Amino acid sequence: MSADAFARLRWSRLGPQDRDRIFELHLRVLRDMSPDQVRPESLEFFEALLDGAGRIIGACDPDGGLVAYGVLQDGPDPGTRPDLWLDWPSDARIQKLAGSSVAQAYRGQRLQCELIRRRVALADPGAYLYATAAPSNPASWHSLLYEGFEIRRLRRVYQDSLRYLLARRAGPPIVSADADASRPMDALSLDAQDRLLSQGWRGRFLARTGAVFVPPEVAGP
Missing domain, CATH: 3.40.630.30 (Gcn5-related N-acetyltransferase (GNAT))
Incomplete structure (x- = not known):
């Protein structure tokens, strides 16, 4: 189109x-x-x-x-x-x-x-x-x-x-800043993703790195 x-x-x-x-x-x-x-x-x-x-x-x-x-x-x-x-x-x-x-x-x-x-x-x-x-x-x-x-x-x-x-x-x-502690989603199994999510990590899109998980201290409330 x-x-x-x-x-x-x-x-x-x-x-x-x-x-x-x-x-x-x-x-x-x-x-x-x-x-x-x-x-x-x-x-x-x-x-x-x-x-x-x-x-x-x-x-x-x-x-x-x-x-x-x-x-x-x-x-x-x-x-x-x-x-x-x-x-x-x-x-x-x-x-x-x-x-x-x-x-x-x-x-x-x-x-x-x-x-x-x-x-x-x-x-x-x-x-x-x-x-x-x-x-x-x-x-x-x-x-x-x-x-x-x-x-x-x-x-x-x-x-x-x-x-x-x-x-x-x-x-x-x-608006998400790039985070040094982020972990690329495509490098994680679904089981590993589930463990991170249960600990307060969140999946986000970051401009520099694409789809990642960010830790609780970056994710916020």
């Missing part, structure tokens, strides 16, 4: 009338992914979001075809409950980036990052935001890290599927 084609995409909040084409794009994307990479969603999931349980934004090509969407869900997913794991305030306003899809012809153009940015901008002021991503789906968690999310936990959720739990606050992203 050229820069001109990207610029000609039309973005909008989607409504109940878009339910079927959102679901159709979701099913198309599932065909290109392995079962451990993307969580299959039901038509009822999208219906509930479009009926007030969240918001869905989408990008259409000049002909009106839906080429990308992103979900912002109100409240924690009962299967993940980051508020129980991350010591968030009991009255925290929690919203989840609960999945996105990009048509095959539009991949590799950082549309996932654009979907993340737009959903963060759409979130309630001060909300606690989170997302999940399979370790086997680096395109997903790389994009989230690049947009200011941190890997906070490694958990089995969604019927025992392994997922990173990533979080950030609404508003400007964390």
Whole structure:
């Protein structure tokens, strides 16, 4: 996709009338992914979001075809409950980036990052935001890290599927300085990553080194 084609995409909040084409794009994307990479969603999931349980934004090509969407869900997913794991305030306003899809012809153009940015901008002021991503789906968690999310936990959720739990606050992203004590993610096994996360380390994107784990004294509260 050229820069001109990207610029000609039309973005909008989607409504109940878009339910079927959102679901159709979701099913198309599932065909290109392995079962451990993307969580299959039901038509009822999208219906509930479009009926007030969240918001869905989408990008259409000049002909009106839906080429990308992103979900912002109100409240924690009962299967993940980051508020129980991350010591968030009991009255925290929690919203989840609960999945996105990009048509095959539009991949590799950082549309996932654009979907993340737009959903963060759409979130309630001060909300606690989170997302999940399979370790086997680096395109997903790389994009989230690049947009200011941190890997906070490694958990089995969604019927025992392994997922990173990533979080950030609404508003400007964390600005991370390069840290001498950081450890590159690709040099660590998942077991080693899990041990670091349990000790307060966090996964971040650093400008100089890319995806790394930073120690608690760098990670902050």
